[in-house]
Amino acid sequence: MAEIVIMPKQGLQMAEGTIMEWLVNEGEEVTEGSPLFEMETDKLTITIDAGSNGTLLKILRGPGDVVPITEPIAIIGEKGEDYSALLNSMGAPPVAENVESENETADEVTVESIKAEAVKVPRTGKVFASPRAKMLAEEKGIDYADVDGSGPEGLIIEKDVLEYAANPIQKTAATPLARKVAELENIDINNIQGSGARNKVLAEDVRASLSAGQTPVQTDVTQLDEELIPIKGMRKIVAERMKTSLSEMAQANHRITVDMTNSVSLREQFKAMGTKVSYNDIVLRCAAKALTEFPMMNSSWTEKGIILKKYVNIGMAVAIDQGLIVPVIKNIHLKSLDAIAKESSELASKAKENRLQPEDYTRGTFTVSNLGMFDIDGFTAIINPPEAGILAVGKLAKKPVVINDEIVIRMMMQLSLTYDHRTVDGAPAAQFLKRIKELLENPMLLI
């Protein structure tokens, strides 16, 4: 029996994934547990293994395709097996069914060509929902096909419907046929006014908007000497978050220079005992302590009020090939310096190897970003929402400084704090930064 391979949901927030590369060609054997394809989600790149034995009969979605979770992407079965029935079951019936249900009078030729297209590139698989979810959806007048499933194999369960009901995704209601036509004609369905029940967009609405002259989405924006990089995956997420951060927060900045001489000798002492501790780990430790003393820096602004967090989770920005990711050290205020060192090094290698799980990079309360290794003296970082602050750390360097009216050479470092002025005013932010400086200059205070 041929089986459908679907875009698998990886991690809590994943709604869609981008196929990067098929590791098996059509017609080749696959074995359960062997790598099948690589995909990229918001935050990570993952190799997905085959779930069954057989032959990769058909690849439905190629590299670069962005596919919603649970939608079919390939078919595995026995060599030479006829899977056309399976293809038909995926694509055609929903189109035909909905033509009837919406009383559409699309001319036959169009419907046929649409069907043929649907067979070639199936849009959606069957949507599965638990009986309870279906009952609830019916009670609440929700089309459960619009709800994302979080149950086993993408099953829509009660919780999903409840969440959807509380916060429905503003998705344009449209018949599958209308979506198909819009897709074929390259029109954004969200810009079309629907004439069906509950303003559902019908295929005739799409055709009407076509004749009214709505321009197809321009795709050939590039000249010969330019290249278009599609905005997706991690790029898209970083872009959205940074934009939200700057547009929604009142971000302000303080800078301070720190004498790191004592921290350097602390690190040397650890090194002598055989424990590797980085300067950044010491900064993390000091920031954690300071955050417990300045709870407003460890908060989130929401419409309902400011949420003060009783736990300190500091994210550490890590640059990776695909972009930027911020793994989080949870409950860092309860951890010793050597424990922090161990965890930060593990998280950094996981990030570089694309092994981070969603729980590794969520629920941060504050971020430390360090560009010292790139020889940067100091910089201003953008807050990672919904946090209230971010500490930017510059390079460590010997500098002449005046101490007791004498010029001496000390290990110096620049810190830059970006904070959300909606939550924290300038003076307390300054006190917070000053406290970090104090701790770094007198690391004995950490004990």
Added chain:
Amino acid sequence: MISKERKFWIYETMNKIRYFELKALKLFEENKLRGSVHLYAGEEAVAAGVCSQLRDEDYITSTHRGHGHCIAKGAELDKAMAELMGKVTGYCKGRSGSMHIADFTKGNLGANAIVGGGIPIATGAALAAKLQKTDKVAVSFFGDGASNEGTFHESLNLASVWKLPIIFVCENNGFGISVPVSQSTSVENISDRAVGYGMPGVTVDGNDVFAVYEAFEEALKRAKAGDGPTLIECKTYRTLGHWTGDPQTYRDKKVVEMWRDTKDPIQLFKKRLVEAGDFTEEELDKVEEDAKIEADAAAEFAINSPNPDPSDVMDDVFYEC
């Protein structure tokens, strides 16, 4: 000595059984009666000889070949025939048919379609009689085949150990369906097995009413005196097939004819009664005629009785308080 009245009752009962069975056979052949019907014709001396000495409050358990015991224990032919035809007027409201017929009001704890199934139940009834300190007795009728079942051995042992007022009456009719007793049973006389359970065992001619009567009379005395059980083996012969429609390829027709023509228990008993001057031949012929009429009337009653209502099919699974 059997009183004259009791002799009459026995003769009458044997005839009732005989003509009931022949009528049932006819109804079966006419396709008016279905199911497994095991006929008792030719073995009437056992049921009648034993039951003539029982009161309504004494218990019996019977077998798949149970019509004779049922009638001898006082059942009315019409209700019995109605049950055979599955009618609502039957003793068991059409639930039991031939193989499970019972009349609790007459102490009949039922025919039992499982070979040996009734033996421990009769033992239990005897236990109750003893615990309740009554003088009731229990009789378990069973066949030669049942004497090879575990329940036979367990029950005889139990009844003997507990000195229960029970008489085990084995009707050895020569065959377990097609298998002769000589091929299935380790002893010459099944009554020999009584020795193993510390009780008296006696083998009698099961076609001789007087032999059956006397052996049972003795056993009944022991039971009532608190001396415990007795095993009585009544050697008889099944002159009809095991069931209606049995091809009987396993036995010599001549032997069957010999038993039927020369050892028929009713004819033997009739001869003795006439010879002794108890009754005239005419008087006894009248009894036979009456039995035929009663059996015919029972068939009429059964045929004209309504079937049970299927909506009642779930009734009586449990006793509802």
Added chain:
Amino acid sequence: MSKKTYATAIRDVIAEEMRRDENVFVMGEDIEILGGIFGCTRDLYKEFGVDRIRNTPISEAAMIGAGVGSACAGMRPIVELMYMDFTLVAADQIINQAAKTRYIFGGKAKIPLVIRGQQGIGRGNAATHSQSLETIFMHFPGIKVACPSNAADAAGLLRTAIRDDNPVMFFEHKALYASKFEVPDDPDFCVPFGKADIKRAGKDVTIVGSLLYVSRALEAAAELEKIGIDAEVIDPRTLVPFDTQTIIESVKKTGKLVVVHEAHKVAGWGAEVVSQVVEGAFKYLDAAPIHLGAKACPLPFNIELENAVVPSVEQIVEAAKKVCNKK
């Protein structure tokens, strides 16, 4: 209320019912001076005599048959089987005789018979003395099936069983005999048949179990509470009659069902529960129900092997997490 063991609760009810009704008597193996191998008739022969606390030979078919016969003849026998596994030796007398007598005789017989004894794991009795057979007897119409999970239910259900005019299979669990529970002192305290008991109320998942698996389900519920799953634990208490309604009402609330028993999973009574719930509350289900039972192999002797065959508390927890979609 008196706190007493499961075994003592059973013994006390037998004694009280024998005092109340002289037709009640007990027969079984080693029940007289030895008091039964689990002590459920200890010293009762002293009060009631050896006629009513009656040792039997090792003849299960005759014992149960005698139970049927004496019940037909007006007594209220309690037959103690040393192990419920031995019902199989006497299966004909239970299934063909006791269960069917009333029905096939057109409702004219009453069979007030209790067949009681213990079963299950816990003492290294191995394959022929550790089985859980309650499902088998649930299959045949005409016998009631009771499965008490604590001393109070044992007392209340046994009294109901003795006073019932139908054959009752009364399944005790060997691992529960020493467990203590508050038992009402009322000499008429009866637990009605066909009334399930909610042993723990909850809103997230319905866990149905009986006998030893009530306490195991409660342990699982305590574990589940730690991770935010609020389990409702239901003990059906009698399998015949079966209180489907209480379970369906619970599933309507929780949307999730786990059934667990010590009897083999294959065709075990849990499958019947799942079937009834799917038929009766399909649209309320938020996940496919999970049915846990012993693996399809005989009960082995070695304690670790024995534990590997029957469902563990961890498996109940995992099943509940799974139906709750909790990773």
